[in-house]
Amino acid sequence: DAGQHESFMRKEMLEQPEAAERVLRGRLDERFGTSHLGGLDLDARDLRAVRRVKVLGCGSAYYVGQMGAGLIEELARVPADAESASEFRYRNPIIEPDTLYVAVSQSGETVDTLLAVQEIRRKGGQVVGLVNVVGSAIAREAGRGIYLHAGPEVAVASTKALTTMHLAFSLLALQLGRVRDLSIADGRRLVQALQRLPEQLGEVLALEDQLVPVAARLAEAESLFFVGRVRGYPVAREGAQKFKEITYRHAEAYQTSELKHGPLALISPAVPTVAVVPDDELTERNVAALHEIAARGGPLVVLTHAAVDLGDLPSQAEVSRIDVPRSERELDAVLLTVALQLLAYHAAAALGHDIDKPRNLAKSVTVE
Numbered sequence: 217d218a219g220q221h222e223s224f225m226r227k228e229m230l231e232q233p234e235a236a237e238r239v240l241r242g243r244l245d246e247r248f249g250t251s252h253l254g255g256l257d258l259d260a261r262d263l264r265a266v267r268r269v270k271v272l273g274c275g276s277a278y279y280v281g282q283m284g285a286g287l288i289e290e291l292a293r294v295p296a297d298a299e300s301a302s303e304f305r306y307r308n309p310i311i312e313p314d315t316l317y318v319a320v321s322q323s324g325e326t327v328d329t330l331l332a333v334q335e336i337r338r339k340g341g342q343v344v345g346l347v348n349v350v351g352s353a354i355a356r357e358a359g360r361g362i363y364l365h366a367g368p369e370v371a372v373a374s375t376k377a378l379t380t381m382h383l384a385f386s387l388l389a390l391q392l393g394r395v396r397d398l399s400i401a402d403g404r405r406l407v408q409a410l411q412r413l414p415e416q417l418g419e420v421l422a423l424e425d426q427l428v429p430v431a432a433r434l435a436e437a438e439s440l441f442f443v444g445r446v447r448g449y450p451v452a453r454e455g456a457q458k459f460k461e462i463t464y465r466h467a468e469a470y471q472t473s474e475l476k477h478g479p480l481a482l483i484s485p486a487v488p489t490v491a492v493v494p495d496d497e498l499t500e501r502n503v504a505a506l507h508e509i510a511a512r513g514g515p516l517v518v519l520t521h522a523a524v525d526l527g528d529l530p531s532q533a534e535v536s537r538i539d540v541p542r543s544e545r546e547l548d549a550v551l552l553t554v555a556l557q558l559l560a561y562h563a564a565a566a567l568g569h570d571i572d573k574p575r576n577l578a579k580s581v582t583v584e
C-alpha cells in the first residue's frame with residue numbers, strides 16, 4: 217500500500233530524486249562528457265550512421281517522448297520527432313534503415329506501442345526501448361534499450377517513470393551528440409547538470425506548499441489552457457494531460473505562439489492559463505504573450521525561473537508566479553514537468569477525487 221502517504225501518486229512523486237539517481241547511476245562519464253549505456257548495444261559507428269530519430273509512445277510517454285526528441289535534435293543535430301504509437305502503426309509508416317526508432321513505455325506492455333515496435337521490426341527497422349518494467353513485452357521485442365529503474369509505479373498518472381524517461385533521453389541525446397558535433401565542454405556541462413538534477417528535483421518538490429493554494433484556485437475552473445513553446449510545449453502538453461486525467465477538467469495544451477491564431481478568443485476571467493516560461497531564447501516572446509492574456513483578464517499561473525522578468529502585467533488579471541529551480545536550459549523541462557505534477561495533484565485533491573484510480577482509465581492499456 218501507499219504507506220504513510222495519502223496516495224500512490226504522491227508517494228511516487230516524492231520518490232523522484234531517488235528514481236533519478238537510479239537511472240543515472242553508472243551511466244555518466246564526466247571525463248569525456250558523455251554517457252555509457254550498456255543495453256543500447258550500439259557502438260560509435262552505429263550511432264553515427266543514424267540519420268533520423270523517431271520516438272513512439274502513448275499518453276504521457278508520448279509527451280515525454282516529444283521532450284526527448286527535441287533534446288536529441290538539439291544536442292545531436294539529428295532530425296528527431298515523436299509520434300503517438302497508436303497512430304503510427306495505422307498509417308502504413310515508411311520504415312527507414314538509417315532511422316533509430318525509440319519506443320518509450322513505463323509498463324512495457326502498452327499494446328499500441330508494442331504493435332508499433334513489431335511493425336518496425338518486421339520491416340527491418342532498428343528499435344531501442346526506453347522501458348521501466350524489466351523483461352516486459354516491449355523490452356523483449358525491442359531487444360536493446362535503456363532500462364529506467366524508476367521502481368514500481370502504481371498510480372495511473374505517471375510521475376517518477378516520466379522523470380526517468382526524460383533522463384534516459386538526456387543520456388541518449390548526449391551520446392548521439394558526442395559522436396557528432398557536441399563539444400566535450402558542452403558534454404561536461406550537461407553531465408554536471410545531470411549530476412545535480414536529483415537534488416534539484418527535491419527542490420521542486422519543496423514548492424508543494426506554495427502550489428497547494430494555486431492548484432485549489434485552478435480546480436474551480438471548468439476549462440484551462442496550458443501553454444509553452446519549443447522546449448516548453450511538450451511540458452505544457454504533459455501538464456494538461458496530467459491535469460485532465462485526475463481533475464476531469466478540460467485542460468488544453470497550446471503552443472504559446474499559436475494563441476493569437478485562435479484560442480485567444482476564449483481567454484476570459486473564467487479561463488485560466490498555466491504558462492511554461494523557461495529562461496531561454498524565447499523568454500521575451502513568451503512574456504509578451506502573458507501580457508496579451510492578462511490584458512483580457514485571463515488568470516495566469518506562470519511557471520518560470522527566478523531570473524525571468526515578467527514586466528508589469530496588466531493589473532486586471534490574477535497572476536501567480538512559481539519560480540522553479542533551473543538546470544541548464546536543455547534540461548529545464550524535467551523540473552518544470554514535476555512542478556506541473558504537483559499542480560495537477562493538488563487540484564485533484566482539492567476536488568476530492570480518487571487520485572490513484574481516475575475514472576475510465578487504466579494503468580496500462582493491453583488490449584486493442
Ligand code: BG6
Nearest residue numbers: 274275276277321322323326581
Ligand atoms: C495510458 C495511461 O493508458 O498509457 C497513461 O493512462 C500512460 O498514464 C500511457 O502514460 C502509456 O503507458 P506506458 O506504460 O506505455 O508508459
